[in-house]
Structure formats: structure tokens, C-alpha cells
Amino acid sequence: MIALLEDGALETLLNQVGGDTSLRHRFLRDFIALWPSRAERLAESLARPDLEEAHVVLLSIRSTSTMVGAVVLEATAALVHSALSRNDLPGCLQHMRRLVEVGEATCAELAVLTTRAEDAERAQKAWQAQQGQQQAQYEQQSQFGDRAVPPRRWEFPATHAH
Numbered sequence: 001m002i003a004l005l006e007d008g009a010l011e012t013l014l015n016q017v018g019g020d021t022s023l024r025h026r027f028l029r030d031f032i033a034l035w036p037s038r039a040e041r042l043a044e045s046l047a048r049p050d051l052e053e054a055h056v057v058l059l060s061i062r063s064t065s066t067m068v069g070a071v072v073l074e075a076t077a078a079l080v081h082s083a084l085s086r087n088d089l090p091g092c093l094q095h096m097r098r099l100v101e102v103g104e105a106t107c108a109e110l111a112v113l114t115t116r117a118e119d120a121e122r123a124q125k126a127w128q129a130q131q132g133q134q135q136a137q138y139e140q141q142s143q144f145g146d147r148a149v150p151p152r153r154w155e156f157p158a159t160h161a162h
Contacts, residue, residue: 004106009069010117016067021121028114031068032107039100042080046092054084054092061103070106073099 006012010024017023038061045053058081065074076099083091 004070004072004102004109005113006069006071010113013068021117025114025118028068028110031064032111032114035103035107039103042099043096046089046096049089051084051087055081058084061099065106068110070110073102073106076102 010028013027014021014024017027038057042054042057042061045051045057058077061077062074062081065071065077076095080092080095080099083089083095
């Protein structure tokens with residue numbers, strides 16, 4: 001199977017948004033949510049034909065695909081874009097089915113990666129909170145270290161043998 005996403009795509013996007021994980025997740029969710037309308041707008045603009053609108057939609061698909069590391073989607077959109085630049089509508093339509101398939105598969109893969117990343121970040125924050133609580137408890141206990149009452153020793157009476 002061909003990898004739909006570039007290795008390290010989520011980390012690259014995170015760097016592009018200044019390390020803000022919530023912004024990265026929002027961008028990815030928006031990319032996924034907007035895919036059906038982008039594909040529909042492109043199909044409609046090619047059917048009319050409105051080449052200028054098709055050009056704008058393809059630029060949007062290509063630039064956002066590049067940002068999320070969707071290399072196969074960007075390359076497939078480039079094929080449609082190339083045919084469009086030659087005014088080759090049959091060529092555009094020929095590549096549309098593949099573009100939609102790749103777009104849907106890419107969105108599915110991004111959804112899985114986004115969910116995993118969000119889950120991992122929640123787990124890390126929970127772990128850090130737990131570590132912080134444990135550290136606070138330790139510090140609270142150790143500030144009474146010199147005056148702490150030692151644990152009471154329980155002494156049991158000797159049993160008498162019969």
C-alpha cells in the first residue's frame with residue numbers, strides 16, 4: 001500500500017502552527033470536514049465548466065494537502081491541475097475519480113492520526129497532572145520532616161505457653 005501521508009507530517013504541521021497542538025488539531029479537523037465540499041465544488045466547476053473556479057479549488061486542495069503532508073492527494077490534484085491548465089476537461093474528469101478516492105482515504109487516515117495524537121496528548125497531560133500532585137504531596141510531607149511523629153510501634157504481649 002502506498003503511504004498517503006509524508007512521514008512526520010503532523011510534527012511538520014505542528015511546527016508550522018508555532019507548536020500549538022490545539023491549532024494543529026483544528027486545522028486537521030477542518031481539512032477533513034472541508035474535503036467533501038472541496039471535491040463537490042471542483043466537480044461542479046468542471047461540469048459547468050468554470051475553469052477559474054476549478055483553478056481556485058485545486059489551489060486550495062494542493063496547498064492544504066501540502067500543509068498536512070498529504071503527498072499523494074497533492075500529486076493527484078496536480079494531475080488534475082495540469083490537465084486544467086491545458087484546457088483538457090476530459091483529462092480533468094479522468095483524474096477526478098482517483099482524486100476523490102485519494103481524498104477520502106487521506107481524510108480517513110488523518111482522522112485516525114488526529115484521534116491518536118489527541119488521545120496521547122490527553123494521556124500525557126493526565127500523567128503530568130498526577131506527577132504534579134505527587135510532587136506537591138511529597139513537598140507537603142517533607143516540610144514536616146523534622147517534627148514528624150514517627151510511626152507508632154505496636155507491641156504485642158508475649159504469649160504464655162501452656
